[in-house]
Amino acid sequence: MIVPNYIAGKWIEPETEFGNVYNPSRGERIARVPLSGGADVDAAVQAAFKAFETWSKTPVPQRAAVLFRYKQLLDQHAEELARTVTEENGKTIEEARGDVRRGIEVVDFACGIAHLAKGESLPQIADHIDAVTMREPLGICAGITPFNFPAMVPLWMFPIAIACGNAFILKPSEKVPLTANRLAALFTEAGLPEGVLNIVHGAREVVDTLCAHPGIAAVSFIGSSRVAEHVYTLACSHGKRVQAGGGAKNALLVMPDAEPESTLRAVLGAAYGCAGQRCMAGSVLMGVGAAADEWRERMTAALARLKVDDTSANDAADMGPVIDPAAQERINRVIATAPDKGAEIAYRGDNHPDRGFFVGPALIDRVKPEMQIFQEEIFGPVLSMLRPKTLDEAIATMNQLSFGNGASIFTSSGAAARQFTREMQCGMIGVNVGVPAPMAPFPFSGWNKSFFGDLHVQGTEGVLFYTRQRVVLSRWDETYVRQQGW
Ligand code: NAD
Numbered sequence: 184m185i186v187p188n189y190i191a192g193k194w195i196e197p198e199t200e201f202g203n204v205y206n207p208s209r210g211e212r213i214a215r216v217p218l219s220g221g222a223d224v225d226a227a228v229q230a231a232f233k234a235f236e237t238w239s240k241t242p243v244p245q246r247a248a249v250l251f252r253y254k255q256l257l258d259q260h261a262e263e264l265a266r267t268v269t270e271e272n273g274k275t276i277e278e279a280r281g282d283v284r285r286g287i288e289v290v291d292f293a294c295g296i297a298h299l300a301k302g303e304s305l306p307q308i309a310d311h312i313d314a315v316t317m318r319e320p321l322g323i324c325a326g327i328t329p330f331n332f333p334a335m336v337p338l339w340m341f342p343i344a345i346a347c348g349n350a351f352i353l354k355p356s357e358k359v360p361l362t363a364n365r366l367a368a369l370f371t372e373a374g375l376p377e378g379v380l381n382i383v384h385g386a387r388e389v390v391d392t393l394c395a396h397p398g399i400a401a402v403s404f405i406g407s408s409r410v411a412e413h414v415y416t417l418a419c420s421h422g423k424r425v426q427a428g429g430g431a432k433n434a435l436l437v438m439p440d441a442e443p444e445s446t447l448r449a450v451l452g453a454a455y456g457c458a459g460q461r462c463m464a465g466s467v468l469m470g471v472g473a474a475a476d477e478w479r480e481r482m483t484a485a486l487a488r489l490k491v492d493d494t495s496a497n498d499a500a501d502m503g504p505v506i507d508p509a510a511q512e513r514i515n516r517v518i519a520t521a522p523d524k525g526a527e528i529a530y531r532g533d534n535h536p537d538r539g540f541f542v543g544p545a546l547i548d549r550v551k552p553e554m555q556i557f558q559e560e561i562f563g564p565v566l567s568m569l570r571p572k573t574l575d576e577a578i579a580t581m582n583q584l585s586f587g588n589g590a591s592i593f594t595s596s597g598a599a600a601r602q603f604t605r606e607m608q609c610g611m612i613g614v615n616v617g618v619p620a621p622m623a624p625f626p627f628s629g630w631n632k633s634f635f636g637d638l639h640v641q642g643t644e645g646v647l648f649y650t651r652q653r654v655v656l657s658r659w660d661e662t663y664v665r666q667q668g669w
Contacts, residue, residue: 184214186360188223188384189367191230192377197223202357202386207273207504208493208539214271216360219385221392224352227381228398231323231350234378239320239348243297250346252373254290257366261287264365268333271359273503273540274457275494279334285623286338286366289641292623296346299646311660318650320348321400321424325393327354327414329406330506331460331562333362339627340403341380343645352381352399354389356406358506394418401649403640404428405462407560408586408632415635426636426648428462428629430560431588434581435465435617436603438574439474441593442615443481449593449617450478451485454566455544456618458505462633463589463611463620466561467550468568469577475570479548482566483530486544491535504540505563511540514563517556518545526550529568552580560586574599582608587630589619610634 186204187194197217204214217223238246257264261283268279293299302316326340333355341351355363367382383389390410394402394417401424404414408429415427435450453465470478492500505511521528532543542563550557550567557567571577581590591613592603600614610628613619621627626639638648 186214186216186364186384188217188219188227189364189380189382190223190227191233191381192371199223204271204358204360205507205540206270206495207506208495208536210508210539214361216357216384218357219383219389221388223383223385224389224392224396227352227383228323228396230378230381231352232398234376235320235322235350238345238350238376238379241348243300246346246348247294247296249374250290250294250296250342253342253370253375254287254294256369256373257283257287257290260365260369264334264362267362267365268359269494269503271361272330272333273494273506274460275500275503276498278457282332283334285620286335288623289335289338290342292642293342293346296646299643300347300650302652308656312656312658315655315657317653317655318347318646319653321649321651322349323352323399324349324401324403324649325352325354325399326403327390327393327406328356328363330356330358331457331462333359334366336405337363337366339405339640339645343641344403344649345375345379347646347649349400349649350379350381352383352393354383354385354393357384357386360384390414391417394423395421397421399423401425402427403648405640411635412632424648426638426640427634428627428640429633429635430562430586431462431464431629431633432467432558432560432584432586433463433465433589433609434467434469434577434591434607436469436471436574436577436590436592437474437478438471438592438594438596438599440595441474442595445615446593447481447485449591449615450482451489453591453617455486455489455502455564458502458542459564460505460562461618463618464562465591465617466566467557467581468566469571469581470568471571471574471577475568479529479546479568482546486530486532486546489532489544491532491541491543493536493539502544502564505542506540508540510563511542514542514561514565517561517563518542518547518565521547521550521556524554524556526554526556526567552583558584574602578603578606582606585632588633589613591615591617591619
C-alpha cells in the first residue's frame with residue numbers, strides 16, 4: 184500500500200522515492216511512504232494559499248461548527264484510529280487510545296475559538312478615541328511531527344491553527360504516516376473545505392523546504408532537540424514564527440515518605456509506558472536517602488511481571504516494541520555498555536517475541552551524573568537509578584542537564600513538593616503524578632533544550648502562536664452628529 188499525500192482535497196501519489204512503514208511488533212512492512220520533494224511542498228502551499236483566502240474570512244461560528252463535527256467524528260472513529268496507531272507505532276492499544284483521546288481534547292478545546300480568539304477593548308483611551316485589539320490568522324502554517332504520538336501531536340497543532348482561520352500543511356513522521364491521513368480524511372468528512380489542511384509526507388527535504396518557503400508564515404515542530412534546533416534556526420532565518428519542542432530527560436524523584444502502591448504504578452507507567460518513547464517519559468529514578476534500596480527491590484519485582492508482547496495481536500500487553508531496528512540496536516547498546524562506565528544492570532527483561540523490534544525493560548542502578556546514560560535521552564524502556572542523599576542533592580543533579588521538559592516528585596510532604604516545584608529547572612512538574620503532560624487548555628511547556636521558541640504548543644499559547652494582533656485606534660467626535668442637527 185502506498186500512503187498518498189493530501190493536497191487541495193485530493194489524494195496524490197507523488198512520483199518519487201519511497202520509505203518503508205513497519206508494524207514494529209512484527210517487523211513487517213505494512214506500507215510505503217513517499218519521500219516527497221520541493222515541488223510537492225509548492226503544490227501544497229498553492230492549495231493552502233487559495234483555501235486561506237476563503238477560510239480566513241469564514242465567520243468564526245461556521246469554522247467552529249466544522250470543528251464540532253470533527254470532534255464528533257473523531258469520537259466515533261476513536262477505536263479505529265487507536266488500532267491504526269498501534270499498528271504503525273507499536274504502543275499498546277490502551278496507550279494508543281490515550282494518544283487519540285488526548286488529541287481529541289485539543290479539538291474540543293479548539294471548538295471554543297469564538298471565545299479564545301477574542302481581542303480586548305478600552306473605550307476613551309484618549310479624548311474621543313477607543314482602542315480595540317483583534318487577533319487575526321497568520322496565513323499558511325506548517326507542522327512537523329515525531330513518530331511517538333501519531334494522533335496527539337499533529338492534533339496539538341492543526342485544529343487550533345485552522346480554528347484561528349489559517350490554512351495548514353502537515354509533514355507527519357515518515358515512520359507513522361497512516362494515522363495522519365485518517366485524521367485529514369475525517370476533517371474533510373466534517374466539512375473542512377479542500378486545501379485548508381494538506382499533508383506532504385517525507386523527510387528532511389520536505390522539512391527544509393517548509394522552513395525556507397516564502398509562502399509559509401509559521402512552523403510548529405515536535406521531535407528531537409537536534410532537529411528542533413535545526414528547524415528553529417532555519418525557519419527563523421527565513422523570518423518565520425517558530426515553536427519547536429525537543430527531547431528530554433525527566434526525573435522521577437521518590438522521597439522516603441512516598442505512598443508505595445500508587446507511586447509504583449506511576450513510576451512504572453512513566454518509565455516503561457509507550458516503551459519509554461515519550462518526551463515526558465520518566466527516565467531517571469531518584470530514590471532519596473533510604474528510599475533507594477527499597478525502590479530497586481520493588482521495581483525489579485514489578486518489571487518481572489511486565490508482559491511485553493505483540494501489541495497488534497495482544498490487547499493485554501503491558502509494553503510493546505520500539506519503533507525500528509535502528510532504535511532497537513541503539514538502546515540495546517546503551518544497556519549493554521552501561522557496566523563499562525561503572526553502572527549496574529539491576530534488571531534486564533528478555534521475555535518478549537523474537538520477531539519485531541523489541542527491547543526488554545531495563546533498570547540501571549548506580550548511575551552517576553557524569554555518565555552519558557544520565558545526560559542523554561535514550562528514548563527506550565530504560566530507567567537509570569541515582570542515589571542522592573538529600574532532596575537538595577537530587578535537584579542540583581537534575582538541574583545540570585541541558586533539557587527542561589518534566590520532573591515528578593512522589594511524597595506525602597507538602598514542603599518537599601513545594602521546594603521541588605519551585606527549584607527544578609523545567610517547565611512541567613508532577614506532584615504524585617508520573618507523566619505531568621498538560622491537558623489541552625494548558626501549554627506544553629518545555630524549557631532549555633527541550634523547547635526552542637517563545638509560545639508553546641497547545642492551549643491559549645497555541646491560539647496566540649497561530650494569530651497576530653492588530654490594534655485599532657478610532658476617533659469619532661460626537662459633536663459632528665450634533666452639528667448635523669441629528
Ligand atoms: P526526529 O527529530 O527524528 O523527527 C521529528 C521530525 O523531524 C520527523 O517528521 C522527521 O521526518 C523530521 N526530521 C528528522 N531528521 C531530520 C533532519 N535531519 N532534518 C529535518 N527534519 C528531520 O524525532 P522522532 O524520533 O520522530 O521523535 C522522537 C523525539 O521527539 C524524542 O527526542 C522526543 O523526546 C521528542 N518529542 C518531543 C516532544 C515535546 O513536546 N517536546 C513530544 C514528543 C516527542
